[in-house]
Amino acid sequence: xxxxxxxxxxxxxxxxxxxxxxxxxxxxxxxxxxxxxxxxxxxxxxxxxxxxxxxxxxxxxxxxxxxxxxxxxxxxxxxxxxxxxxxxxxxxxxxxxxxxxxxxxxxxxxxxxxxxxxxxxxxxxxxxxxxxxxxxxxxxxxxxxxxxxxxxxxxxxxxxxxxxxxxxxxxxxxxxxxxxxxxxxxxxxxxxxxxxxxxxxx
Ligand code: GRF
Numbered sequence: 001x002x003x004x005x006x007x008x009x010x011x012x013x014x015x016x017x018x019x020x021x022x023x024x025x026x027x028x029x030x031x032x033x034x035x036x037x038x039x040x041x042x043x044x045x046x047x048x049x050x051x052x053x054x055x056x057x058x059x060x061x062x063x064x065x066x067x068x069x070x071x072x073x074x075x076x077x078x079x080x081x082x083x084x085x086x087x088x089x090x091x092x093x094x095x096x097x098x099x100x101x102x103x104x105x106x107x108x109x110x111x112x113x114x115x116x117x118x119x120x121x122x123x124x125x126x127x128x129x130x131x132x133x134x135x136x137x138x139x140x141x142x143x144x145x146x147x148x149x150x151x152x153x154x155x156x157x158x159x160x161x162x163x164x165x166x167x168x169x170x171x172x173x174x175x176x177x178x179x180x181x182x183x184x185x186x187x188x189x190x191x192x193x194x195x196x197x198x199x200x201x202x
Contacts, residue, residue: 001185002031004080006071006088011042012170013086013107013177018049020178028185032078034071036090052078058090068096082185085139086177094141102191104139105184107177109169111135111151116144121162121169130156132165134173136180138191147196149189150180 003021005014014033021030033046036058046053054074061067067090075083085106097104110120112135124132133153140146152172156165183189183198190197 001028001081002079003028003082003084003181003185004032004034004075004078005030005046005084005086007033007035007040007042007086008037008089009040009042009087011040011045011086013084013173014042015045015049016174017084017086017178017181018046018051020181026185027182028082032075032080034074036067036071036088042087054078064090064093065095068093072096072099082181083139084177084181091143092139092141097139097141100139102138105136105149105180106139106144106146107173107180108135108137108144109166109173111153112137112144112148121165124156125160125162125165132156132169134169134176136176138196140194147191147194149183149196150176152176 005017007014018030020026021028030051033051033053035043035055038055038057043053056067056070056074058067061070081103083100083104110124111133115123131153133151135148136150137146137148154168154172188199
């Protein structure tokens with residue numbers, strides 16, 4: 001199996017996926033890192049790790065469809081089977097999502113369905129929740145609403161700030177995302193009729 005990681009920024013989840021995929025028994029190879037931003041810090045980190053990179057600058061494309069056609073062509077030319085969104089900050093059209101249905105996953109820094117969208121740590125603190133965390137889910141057209149593959153929970157502790165909470169969550173993101181990618185690439189977790197079906201425990 002060949003996976004692509006789509007990024008827009010620093011790419012710390014990308015690094016954790018690249019490192020995990022080096023294990024001999026990992027069911028996928030990270031075959032491409034694609035960024036929509038030429039200045040994404042993660043691009044350098046991917047190159048250092050010896051992974052093929054590609055920039056599809058959304059600003060260089062007149063429409064969202066045009067941008068996504070270019071991404072789709074790049075993914076096809078690298079014979080990609082699975083897409084991992086990892087801090088990829090573009091909303092995908094229904095066309096792209098449907099084309100890659102069941103083969104695209106995202107990591108989101110909250111316990112979905114709570115706190116879809118941005119600013120999740122700030123909103124968690126505002127709501128006074130005592131547990132928070134991260135979610136890996138299949139991507140569906142509605143933002144951050146896809147079927148859940150895996151979650152990790154962290155406590156919210158007195159005195160937490162957005163930064164301290166984010167730091168606690170990202171540690172779990174880096175563990176969770178490789179586990180979830182393993183599950184989908186080896187066929188343990190599949191999207192069937194809009195639900196995640198697990199063929200065995202993990
Ligand atoms: C992570 O918190 C991820 O959950 C969210 O965007 C952030 C990306 O961070 N989707 P990084 O680029 O992986 O370091």
